[in-house]
Amino acid sequence: MAVYTHIDDEALEAFLAEYDIGRPLAFKGIAEGVSNSNYLLETEKGRFILTVYEARVDAADLPYFLGLMRWLADAGYPSAAPVPGRDGEALRTIGGKPATLATFLTGMSATRADVGLCREVGRGLAWLHEAAAGYPGRRANTLGHDHWARMFAHLGAAAERLKPGLVATIDGDLERLAAGWPADLPQGTIHADFFPDNVFFRDRTFAAAIDFYFACTDALAYDVAVTLNAWCFEAEGSFNITKSQALIAGYEERRPLSRVEHDALPLLAHGAAMRFFLTRLADWAHPAKGALITPKDPLEYERKLAVHRAGVSLFGFS
Amino acid sequence: MAVYTHIDDEALEAFLAEYDIGRPLAFKGIAEGVSNSNYLLETEKGRFILTVYEARVDAADLPYFLGLMRWLADAGYPSAAPVPGRDGEALRTIGGKPATLATFLTGMSATRADVGLCREVGRGLAWLHEAAAGYPGRRANTLGHDHWARMFAHLGAAAERLKPGLVATIDGDLERLAAGWPADLPQGTIHADFFPDNVFFRDRTFAAAIDFYFACTDALAYDVAVTLNAWCFEAEGSFNITKSQALIAGYEERRPLSRVEHDALPLLAHGAAMRFFLTRLADWAHPAKGALITPKDPLEYERKLAVHRAGVSLFGFS
Numbered sequence: 001m002a003v004y005t006h007i008d009d010e011a012l013e014a015f016l017a018e019y020d021i022g023r024p025l026a027f028k029g030i031a032e033g034v035s036n037s038n039y040l041l042e043t044e045k046g047r048f049i050l051t052v053y054e055a056r057v058d059a060a061d062l063p064y065f066l067g068l069m070r071w072l073a074d075a076g077y078p079s080a081a082p083v084p085g086r087d088g089e090a091l092r093t094i095g096g097k098p099a100t101l102a103t104f105l106t107g108m109s110a111t112r113a114d115v116g117l118c119r120e121v122g123r124g125l126a127w128l129h130e131a132a133a134g135y136p137g138r139r140a141n142t143l144g145h146d147h148w149a150r151m152f153a154h155l156g157a158a159a160e161r162l163k164p165g166l167v168a169t170i171d172g173d174l175e176r177l178a179a180g181w182p183a184d185l186p187q188g189t190i191h192a193d194f195f196p197d198n199v200f201f202r203d204r205t206f207a208a209a210i211d212f213y214f215a216c217t218d219a220l221a222y223d224v225a226v227t228l229n230a231w232c233f234e235a236e237g238s239f240n241i242t243k244s245q246a247l248i249a250g251y252e253e254r255r256p257l258s259r260v261e262h263d264a265l266p267l268l269a270h271g272a273a274m275r276f277f278l279t280r281l282a283d284w285a286h287p288a289k290g291a292l293i294t295p296k297d298p299l300e301y302e303r304k305l306a307v308h309r310a311g312v313s314l315f316g317f318s
Numbered sequence: 319m320a321v322y323t324h325i326d327d328e329a330l331e332a333f334l335a336e337y338d339i340g341r342p343l344a345f346k347g348i349a350e351g352v353s354n355s356n357y358l359l360e361t362e363k364g365r366f367i368l369t370v371y372e373a374r375v376d377a378a379d380l381p382y383f384l385g386l387m388r389w390l391a392d393a394g395y396p397s398a399a400p401v402p403g404r405d406g407e408a409l410r411t412i413g414g415k416p417a418t419l420a421t422f423l424t425g426m427s428a429t430r431a432d433v434g435l436c437r438e439v440g441r442g443l444a445w446l447h448e449a450a451a452g453y454p455g456r457r458a459n460t461l462g463h464d465h466w467a468r469m470f471a472h473l474g475a476a477a478e479r480l481k482p483g484l485v486a487t488i489d490g491d492l493e494r495l496a497a498g499w500p501a502d503l504p505q506g507t508i509h510a511d512f513f514p515d516n517v518f519f520r521d522r523t524f525a526a527a528i529d530f531y532f533a534c535t536d537a538l539a540y541d542v543a544v545t546l547n548a549w550c551f552e553a554e555g556s557f558n559i560t561k562s563q564a565l566i567a568g569y570e571e572r573r574p575l576s577r578v579e580h581d582a583l584p585l586l587a588h589g590a591a592m593r594f595f596l597t598r599l600a601d602w603a604h605p606a607k608g609a610l611i612t613p614k615d616p617l618e619y620e621r622k623l624a625v626h627r628a629g630v631s632l633f634g635f636s
Binding site: 008009010024025026029030031040042104105106108110111112203 | 360429430
């Protein structure tokens with residue numbers, strides 16, 4: 001959750017003067033998103049989410065993200081559509097910071113997803129991969145596999161502080177991931193953060209996805225691996241194979257995985273756990289100043305790494 | 319702003335099962351309120367604010383607060399109305415904490431109020447005093463004038479750390495306030511925190527008041543004094559007498575102040591500055607653990623104390 005930027009009424013008035021959405025009726029900071037500030041804005045013409053981009057988002061990437069959101073909305077995918085100002089431009093500024101308005105989505109996130117919801121998650125992710133196909137934007141995965149060794153190079157002391165002996169273990173993982181990482185998987189636009197906070201349901205059906213600010217061009221199966229890690233571990237640390245089977249089955253209803261993708265999934269899931277372990281370790285070692293966020297526990301993903309290191313089956317056979 | 323409690327979907331489902339307001343469509347933590355967690359809840363039947371009471375609110379006071387909100391709504395005052403569960407009870411629990419649902423109010427707070435809005439603020443406050451008349455609930459002002467010396471007794475070291483020499487100055491203020499505090503002012507139910515965050519406007523007209531969790535039984539004119547301090551100082555520290563005249567004029571459109579109340583206002587405003595100085599100093603000296611709040615600057619109210627100590631005119635004559 002995060003509301004970093006205080007928007008005063010003069011700044012809001014100046015911002016809304018560039019739109020044709022009527023006068024404001026309600027405006028509230030909301031606890032959504034981790035790398036930007038979000039506000040619920042109600043006007044005479046409807047309800048919107050105002051997003052103000054903070055330092056953590058590279059402003060040069062914003063046209064890619066907003067273009068993707070526009071593309072997905074036009075393709076009928078249930079995600080927020082950017083609302084352009086009178087001049088047709090969706091990326092604007094408020095109080096000197098980049099900002100955008102998008103349509104408000106209903107739907108509820110699920111704190112604890114059961115097997116049925118995991119199948120819906122898989123369907124929602126495959127639908128996203130389908131809907132994004134053809135999007136001409138390209139963005140390298142700046143938190144992808146070829147960055148992990150460099151990221152960890154600065155985090156050795158933090159890792160040992162977190163758990164003595166961890167540097168040697170992680171170095172071993174990094175070697176194994178680098179040696180085995182598949183180069184030939186189908187690429188596309190991936191969400192890269194399809195976590196419970198970012199997925200909405202309605203009546204136990206996938207309803208919408210939000211927060212495309214980690215989206216990038218990478219292997220589609222890697223997005224499945226990130227999503228398996230986010231949804232299929234139980235709170236006590238065990239991997240729930242019934243959930244992972246359901247998630248993959250839901251995915252394959254819309255987009256069947258190739259044999260190569262299927263075989264790569266265990267290593268991709270090991271790598272996906274590495275990516276979230278590394279950013280959480282970095283946030284834990286260097287908490288953002290003034291952030292209204294409690295850093296997420298890096299040990300959660302250290303335990304997920306251990307599960308994948310030991311070679312868990314994701315499908316019920318190996 | 320504050321969202322302290324994470325409400326998971328199972329807790330929300332169990333809570334909503336006690337109401338007759340349909341299924342949830344959207345649920346978002348919002349940055350509103352300082353002593354509780356607030357969520358925007360949209361269901362098939364409408365929009366609501368879910369408030370979860372944190373340790374800072376005394377649970378024994380909740381029937382008084384909710385009774386007042388019910389009373390005000392029944393009297394036609396624009397404030398949130400508690401929504402009872404199926405059994406008629408509005409005060410319930412969620413995740414083991416006291417909680418309530420109330421109707422959602424539209425309206426926008428004003429960051430910088432001009433003279434016209436200050437008149438509206440006065441009208442809104444007098445309307446509140448009128449609407450609350452007859453409410454049978456009673457609650458002592460636990461942050462009122464007879465508590466200030468005791469509150470400050472624990473804060474001497476913090477005061478000197480904030481500004482060397484401050485203890486002697488505050489002790490002098492406290493003596494003067496104790497010696498002159500009027501005992502014969504008309505009493506009633508006061509909001510006691512009628513600050514910009516808690517007042518909504520629509521089309522430059524007073525639209526609603528929120529956050530009744532400091533409400534208590536005290537002198538009505540003391541509420542005017544709290545409100546003058548909150549709205550009529552400029553950012554650079556000067557007192558804007560045009561705004562105070564407008565605020566008082568707006569108040570007197572609905573409820574004329576007696577001669578005694580009028581004459582007491584300068585001392586009441588000095589005391590009201592003391593009350594907010596003391597709680598801000600305490601929060602600054604002992605920040606709440608895990609709070610997602612930046613303590614408000616005690617020096618803001620230290621400067622307001624100095625203005626009242628020097629004897630500013632609130633009305634343009636003295």
